[in-house]
Amino acid sequence: EDKVVQSPLSLVVHEGDTVTLNCSYEVTNFRSLLWYKQEKKAPTFLFMLTSSGIEKKSGRLSSILDKKELFSILNITATQTGDSAVYLCAVSGTYKYIFGTGTRLKVLA
Amino acid sequence: NAGVMQNPRHLVRRRGQEARLRCSPMKGHSHVYWYRQLPEEGLKFMVYLQKENIIDESGMPKERFSAEFPKEGPSILRIQQVVRGDSAAYFCASSDRPGEKLFFGSGTQLSVL
Numbered sequence: 001e002d003k004v005v006q007s008p009l010s011l012v013v014h015e016g017d018t019v020t021l022n023c024s025y026e027v028t029n030f031r032s033l034l035w036y037k038q039e040k041k042a043p044t045f046l047f048m049l050t051s052s053g054i055e056k057k058s059g060r061l062s063s064i065l066d067k068k069e070l071f072s073i074l075n076i077t078a079t080q081t082g083d084s085a086v087y088l089c090a091v092s093g094t095y096k097y098i099f100g101t102g103t104r105l106k107v108l109a
Numbered sequence: 110n111a112g113v114m115q116n117p118r119h120l121v122r123r124r125g126q127e128a129r130l131r132c133s134p135m136k137g138h139s140h141v142y143w144y145r146q147l148p149e150e151g152l153k154f155m156v157y158l159q160k161e162n163i164i165d166e167s168g169m170p171k172e173r174f175s176a177e178f179p180k181e182g183p184s185i186l187r188i189q190q191v192v193r194g195d196s197a198a199y200f201c202a203s204s205d206r207p208g209e210k211l212f213f214g215s216g217t218q219l220s221v222l
Binding site: 031032034036041042043044045048050088090092094095096097098099100101102 | 142144150151152153154157164165167168200202207208209210211212213214215216
């Protein structure tokens with residue numbers, strides 16, 4: 001059965017800290033891995049990864065995929081209180097996108 | 110270019126009534142996915158539709174739930190004879206191809222009294 005596992009489940013850090021969020025997966029016919037940020041409502045898209053070893057970067061956020069070991073990490077450097085959210089990892093297989101349960105990040109001022 | 114539009118944002122139903130949730134995908138997208146989210150939980154896949162076809166409904170309960178995506182008009186998720194356990198946020202998402210970026214609507218919060 002396809003599955004996506006995220007760790008840690010929750011994380012509390014102080015502003016300025018760097019965090020690493022993990023996502024491991026098992027899926028049939030892998031197409032892509034996507035990261036989303038969810039605050040109070042709809043998930044918003046962060047990154048889509050399809051190839052191993054190529055880092056995607058946007059400001060203080062970056063992500064990389066390892067298709068051999070079946071995992072991805074999302075890094076956030078110099079965290080800010082506005083980074084507080086649930087970060088969701090999703091993997092696309094044959095048809096559907098399977099989501100992990102998310103990592104709840106809280107950044108304290 | 111409007112994003113994924115869902116309505117209503119909030120829906121209150123009494124036990125036994127029907128709930129009808131609507132989703133208009135992003136312009137140019139023909140792939141629609143419905144997800145359900147309970148508080149403090151992740152997104153649970155329900156159904157994947159492509160125009161006029163249900164491709165995968167493996168996450169949708171076989172009774173009381175149905176979905177459609179007609180040639181014209183929005184995708185509809187229909188829940189008949191709602192029960193309290195159906196209370197949740199229901200999100201619709203669309204993409205232009207499987208495996209590509211998935212864009213989400215703002216969700217419908219269903220409350221069953």
